[in-house]
Amino acid sequence: MADTALTDMKGRFAELLNDGADFQVIPLSAKDTDGVFEDGYASASITNILGGGAVEQTGSTWVRKTHTNGNITSSADDTANLWRVVLDADDTWSAVLASNDVVALLIAEVGSGDGTDRVIGQWDFAVTTDGNDVTANYDQTNGIWTAA
């Protein structure tokens, strides 16, 4: 299992950001294998991805977290010669009760509904919950995404 993207959506993240799209982070309690996630779906819609082995975690205080366009840095890194995407703020979930574990986070478009909004990729995010707050700590230097 690795941080990975839908093959059909590669090259799209920066394009969508540049067009002004907003995004959301969706916690998962189960996920498909990397191979299925990358290439195994008929479309990239959230409904389609969650209709497979991926299961959204909605227990306790888990909710989707939205990041509007102005809160996502998307810019060229001319030193490393790549495009870099940085989520400007971490996401935190308050007092997540035990037995509401997660294994991954999806990133997807937001605003048009699950049948239309497309998933871009997923990160490993293994958390065994115990009642404490949970923070997704986004890398402010390397970003969550690069395209070269």
Place this chain on the structure above:
Amino acid sequence: MADLAALQAAVDAAQAAQDSLIEERASKRASMPKAEFKVYNYATIQQQKDTQAALGAAILAFQAELKVIRSDAVESAISVAVGTISESNTPGGAN
């Protein structure tokens, strides 16, 4: 001690503002020409930042009060680093 219910209400209100903004932006993105939406987007970046910052601050205030109540929480709060997905030489897909 702050009123936990009031702090939760502040989180809910900030979340509602964020949801409303997302909905408004999605509507405009669907109805506006792409170039026009980009102008609108750039013109409202500060509003987006302010809305997201208000939500983040409300959540942190709520969590801080929770930690006062649950005195063990400060030491054992869970923080998980999120990795970087790297694309290379990808021309884009078909969907």
